[in-house]
Amino acid sequence: MKEVLxxxxxxxxxxxxxxxxxxxxxxxxxxDLVKSNIKGVNCDYVGSILDPYKLSHVMKGCSHVIHLAxxxxxxxxxxxxxxxxxxxxxxxxxxxxxxVKERVEKIIFASxxxxxxxxxxxxxxxxALLNPKSNYAASKIVGExxxxxxxxxxxxxxxxxxxxNVYGEDQRDEFVVPRFVKNIVNDxxxxxxxxxxxxxxxxxxxxAARGIVDVLSSPVESEIFNIGNDSEPISMxxxxxxxxxxxNKNLKPQFVSYNDSDRGSHRDIMQRIPSIxxxxxxxxxxxxxxxxxxxxxxxxFYEAKNNx
Numbered sequence: 117m118k119e120v121l122x123x124x125x126x127x128x129x130x131x132x133x134x135x136x137x138x139x140x141x142x143x144x145x146x147x148d149l150v151k152s153n154i155k156g157v158n159c160d161y162v163g164s165i166l167d168p169y170k171l172s173h174v175m176k177g178c179s180h181v182i183h184l185a186x187x188x189x190x191x192x193x194x195x196x197x198x199x200x201x202x203x204x205x206x207x208x209x210x211x212x213x214x215x216v217k218e219r220v221e222k223i224i225f226a227s228x229x230x231x232x233x234x235x236x237x238x239x240x241x242x243x244a245l246l247n248p249k250s251n252y253a254a255s256k257i258v259g260e261x262x263x264x265x266x267x268x269x270x271x272x273x274x275x276x277x278x279x280x281n282v283y284g285e286d287q288r289d290e291f292v293v294p295r296f297v298k299n300i301v302n303d304x305x306x307x308x309x310x311x312x313x314x315x316x317x318x319x320x321x322x323x324a325a326r327g328i329v330d331v332l333s334s335p336v337e338s339e340i341f342n343i344g345n346d347s348e349p350i351s352m353x354x355x356x357x358x359x360x361x362x363x364n365k366n367l368k369p370q371f372v373s374y375n376d377s378d379r380g381s382h383r384d385i386m387q388r389i390p391s392i393x394x395x396x397x398x399x400x401x402x403x404x405x406x407x408x409x410x411x412x413x414x415x416x417f418y419e420a421k422n423n424x
Contacts, residue, residue, distance in 0.1 A: 117142055117179055117180055117332075117333075118143070118177070118178065118179035118180075119142075119143040119144070119145060119158065119177060119178045119179060119180075120137055120142055120143065120144055120145070120178060120179070120180045120181070120182060120332065121145045121146075121147060121174060121175050121178040121180070121181045121182070122134055122137070122144060122145070122146050122147070122181075122182045122184060123147050123148070123165055123181065123182070123183050123184055123185035123211060124147075124148055124183075124184030124185035124186065124226075125144075125145075125146025125147055125148050125152050125157075125160070125184070126146060126148030126149065126150040126151055126152040126160075127148060127184060127185075127188075128282075128284070128286060128287050128288070128321065129184055129226070129279075129282060129321060129324060129325060129328075130146070130148060130152065130184045130185075131152050131154060132284070132321050132322055132324070132325035133182060133184065133325045133328055133329060134146055134152060134154050134157060135154060135325070136322075136325040136326055136329045137329055138154075138156045138157070140329065140333070142329075143158055144156070144157045144158060145157065145158050145159045145160075145161065145174060145178060146159070146160045146161065147161045147162075147163060147165075147170075147171070147174045147185070148161075148162065148163075148185065149162065149163070149164060150162065159174065161173075161174045164207075165185045165203070165207035165208075165210055165211055166202065166203065166206065166207055166210065167210075168210045168213065168214060171210055171211065171214040172214050172217060172218065175214050175215070175218045175220065176218055177218075178218065178220060179220065179221045179222075180220065180221055180222050180223070180224070180332060181211065181215055181220050181222075181223045181224070182223075182224045182226070182328060182332060183208065183211050183223055183224065183225050183226060184226045185203070185207060185211075186203060186204050186207070186226070186255075186256075187199055187200040187203040187204055187252070187255075188252075188288075189252070189288070189290055189291070191290060192290070193250065193251050193252040193255070194250060194251055194252070197251050200251050200252060200255055201251070201255055204252070204255035204256065204258070204259060205255055205258050205259065205262075208225070208258075208259040208262055209262060211223070212262060212263075212266045212272065215266075215272055216266065216270045216272055220272075221273060222273040222274065222275070222332075222337070223263070223272065223273070223274050224274070224275050224276075224277060224328060224331055224332050225259060225260065225263050225274060225275070225276045225277070226277055226279065226328065227256045227257075227259060227260055227276050227277060227278045227279070227340075228252070228253065228256045228278060228279055229278050229279060229280040229281065229342070229344070229388055229390065230248065230249075230250060230252055230253035230256065231246045231248055231253050231256050231257050231260070231278065232244055232246060232247060232278075232388065233246070233247030233248055233249045233253065233385060234247060234249070234385050234386065234387075235247065235387070235388075238387050238388075238389045239317075239346055239389040239390055239391035240342070240388065240389065240390060240391055241342075241391045241393075241394070242278070242340045242341065242342055242391075242394055249385065260276055260340075263276060264338075267338060273337050273338070274337070274338065275331050275332075275334070275336065275337065275338070275339050275340070275341065276339070276340040276341070277327065277328050277331055277340075277341055277343050278340060278341070278342050278343065279319070279324055279343055279344065280316075280317055280318075280319055280342060280343065280344025280345070280388065280390040281316045281317060281318045281319060281344065281388070282318075282319050282320075282321050282324040282344075283318050283319070283320065283321065283410065283414070284320055284321030284322070284410065284413070284414065285321075285413060285414055285417035286417070287321070292316075292352065292355070293318060293355070293359075293411070293414065294414065295307075296355065296356050296359050297359055297411065297414045297415055297418055298418055300356075300359050300360055300363050300365055300367060300415075301363065301415060301418040301419055301422065302418075302422070303365065303367070304367075305367050305368060305369065305370040306356040306359070306360070306367070306369055306370065307369075307370050307372045308352050308353050308356050308369045308370065308371050308372065309352070309371075309372055309374055309384065310371070310372075310373070310374060310384065311353070311371065312351060312352040312353025312354075312356070312369060312371060313351050313352070313353070313386065314351060314352045314384060314385065314386055314387070315349050315350065315351050315352075315386065315387045315388070315389065316349065316350065316352075316355075316388055316389070317344050317345055317346055317347075317348065317349045317350075317388070317389045317390050318344075318345060318348070318350070318355075318407055318410070319343065319344040319345040319390075319403060320345070320403070320405035320407075320409075320410040320413075322404075322405060323345060323403040323404055323405055324343055324344075326401070326404075327341070327343035327395060327399075327401050327403075328343060330395070330399040330400070330401050331343075331395075331399060334398065334399050336398060336399075339398075341392075341394055341395045341398075341399065341401075342390045342391060342392050342394065342395060343390075343392065343395060343401070344390035344392055344403070345390070345392075345403040345405075345407075346389065346390050346391065346392050346403075347403070347406075348406065348407045349389045350407065353369050353371075356369040357369060358407070358408070358411065359411055359415075362408060362411050362412060362415065363415055
């Protein structure tokens, strides 16, 4: 492996992916709207995947690409639908076109567990029928299909990673774990939507980064892998209570009607638990950070920010 370009390398997951690549002795270039300021990367380019000329410049000489850059978050992408489609679909096409032009050997595409929507069988395997419930999920499915199309047309090798509920320090507050932790650290009751019975399996960001680099390093091709943590599925109300207990705060979850929030109940998914048996078997992937350990790291992060 000559050199890896990470699109979205300045983002929440991207910075951890870059560090994981460096830890494995792999040369790294980053491309994002902001600099990552990670020591050890060969180049840290600023630009947009909507700019094919800049993409060609930064990708030149790279043998592999990890494509993380995207418009993120179901709420944001529902509000800004055209932006989501432009970045997640046209941007992905631009990355693929540049991969072909620059003779990249393989691309790893970061998709999302959102593509599964509501599923009757849990945990969810990669072969489950897709059931998107949001603009964001649909855009990720289109990205996956373009991976397959470029393999057929241009012999562009690929693998796809579907991330399940990644969390960690420095994640945007719109996501549930940082929202809960930040509120609780600041002595505010965490808002839980509906009855709080929605169940998720949460994956610490460093485990997610290890997973996608495992996929990159594997000789397998044209495969889809769930990357997450299957060991501790938890409901939202229990997650809020768990964070309160770990924080040693005298707080309680505050239940909020969907009607009083910016979320629609029609878009919420009651259960999303990953099956990662395929990744375990074919990649040797194992998440290492427990939910309690990850929450403690986040609490420490927000407490340190408050003390600055």
